[in-house]
Amino acid sequence: MMKKLLLTSAITIVSIPVAQAAPEIYGKAFLTTDYINDEADYTNRVDDAPEDSDVDSVQINSNFSRLGLRGSEAITVNTDVIYRLEYGIDIDGDDSNTFTSRDTYLGLVNKDYGEFRVGRNTSVLGYVYDPMVARAYWDNLGKRTLNDNGGVAALNMLDYTRSDSSVLWIAPEYKDLQLVVQYVADEGSDDNKDKDGYGAALKLDKDSYTAAIAYSKDIEASGSINTLDFVTDDNAEGLINYGGDAFRGTITVDLDEYIDMSTPLTLGAVYQQADYDFAGSHKEKGLIVSGKMALENFAHPASVYLQYNKTDNLNGIDNNNSDQIVLGGEYELKDNVIAHAYVGQNSADYTSPLDPTNSVADIKVFAVGGGLEYLF
Template sequence: MKKLLLATAVAALSVSAANAAPTVYGKAFVTADYVDAEVDARYVDNAGEKFSGNEDENTVEINSHSSRLGFKGSEAMTANTDVIYQLEYGVNVDASGDNTFKSRDTFLGLANKNFGQVRVGRNTSVLDYVNNVTVTEGYWDNLGSNTLNTESDLDIDENGRVVGFSEDIVQALNMVSDKRQDNSVVWIAPKYNGVPVELAVQYSADESFGSNDNGFGASLMFDQGTGFTAGLAYTKDMDANTKWTLFDEELSYGGDVIRGTATIDLNKYMAMPVTLGALYQVADYDIDGAEEEKGLVISGEMGLTNFARPASVYLQYNKTDNLAGLNNFDSDQVVLGGKYMYKDNMIAHAYIGQNSADITVADAFEDGDIARVDADVFAIGGGLEYIF
């Protein structure tokens, strides 16, 4: 009997340990990218004095894109409730920058069969829960790169006049996108039988002393498995929080973002392995004189059937008006790319794209001043993604 009790205890401990053991996962995604970036700056003050400058850079970059290492798991608390957890860190495989490791989604929470999930910690914004349209990868996975810093590029004397042109400011500029939220809580509603929607609600606390800039948001995704999906999300003082510098002036402000998306898998309706998607987004910044930032994404991806393994090509167009709330600050981007799966977890990528952005700022220093900056980025590259 003692031996039987001892065996039972050992078995119970083994099951408990197995349930508590985390799953280790991650991916490494490294590319080589040829980048041709150019910026033109022109300035005219109210006395008619002019300045113009140009900088052109051609380089081959080794880049790490969303590489990560994570630990996740769950353990039963009661018959219907589990403790869930995740610790995920971004990894710069190329070791560029000071932060080789950077926190991604990291939370502790509960999952209940009747009441859904609650995640507390650092969570992706619910705006990303309806990001089912963008298909670009690698260098061109740049939704959210919407700030322009010209302070270091236009040399200004003590009288506020532009007297020179210096450092590089060129990057592929795009509409605002989701940001991970520190000190946040996400509730994901349970899916009910016969209701093809997923609801998520988020609260984000700003714990800075004296600050009341707490944010919130919600998303709703419709997918009944017929090849058509639609999403709608709204966030307040979460994703539109922006800090940037223009002509020696630092701006910091929040705002609202509303995003709508739709995709259709044509292969569900006809013999055509093509998925089409559209995303439209409006960001309204809380700053006097700011314009609504309006963003549009149109994408298409087609599966290729004449390969031994799954492969696809994609085309995506991005258009943004009034980037970061600045009137006449617009960008256009078009990217062509493809993927080939050597195995389900080994994916080769190739792409080519162009991004053009321009900004015209009147009254930059004194009445009558006009400054104009044009930025163009061309990039072609490819690499390997390994998922484990």
């Protein structure tokens, strides 16, 4: 009788499921209303080029809104399994891709050996982003081509965002230093076996400043684009390959830590070079300087910022340059509810890769807007 009782108890204990940590649901909803004036002067036309344009519009825009699921579960005393499934959501519904994949990975984190993530990961350049303070419509780093139909856009320097089929290692922090290493598998044809990508970022995070560097080689999937659909030359397809290497260095300084100031002021700077893998390309060189100042005498935290972006040889094409300046402000209604307002302008000389000495278009984009960001 006792044996049967013990056996029954043992079976009952085994059948009880092991407690699992509940996943966390999180996200961001960020909507703005923007007035936009975009102009395109196609000074040296090629066949089937669009007509010169000067368009005013009012737009409702979803700005990197997202919904995610993340969590972890202990598998040993020192090691947890971790996971994240995060998707961008086009809240205003004007994009054909309502859901887009962001960071989606499965991994392990160990107290001694750091964190390993396998899947779709933020690239190493994304880990050195501190000086970029412009938001909403002007959070456009990486927008570097016109739309497929030649539509006007505010153009800016290269920015690798996420990498498919990648392994990311985040080393344990050591004396305020954080190291991130990434490997990206090229799952293309056998001819491209040498295009596996890799990169690393190193960041020093002190109380009064941060300094960081990042380097990537063939991180972004080696794919080609048509820079403009009206470039009809048969050689245009495949001309620009975004394999290559990129270097980014950043620094931010809390100036009030060194100078007696009535309001906190943070200054930032970015220098970046990108070297593309197509014949005749020039190094794309980018510079960003920014300042963000806290405002006093408000019921809730408030700040204003100014950011200037300059890119030479956009897309690796000589004389393809852009300048951008943005003034904006933020007001925290609550810790997770932020009101935004901003105004900015982008000017670009857009050249054809078929003949970089000739300007395809002079682009000018002006935008002013504001909206609400809700974090949950």
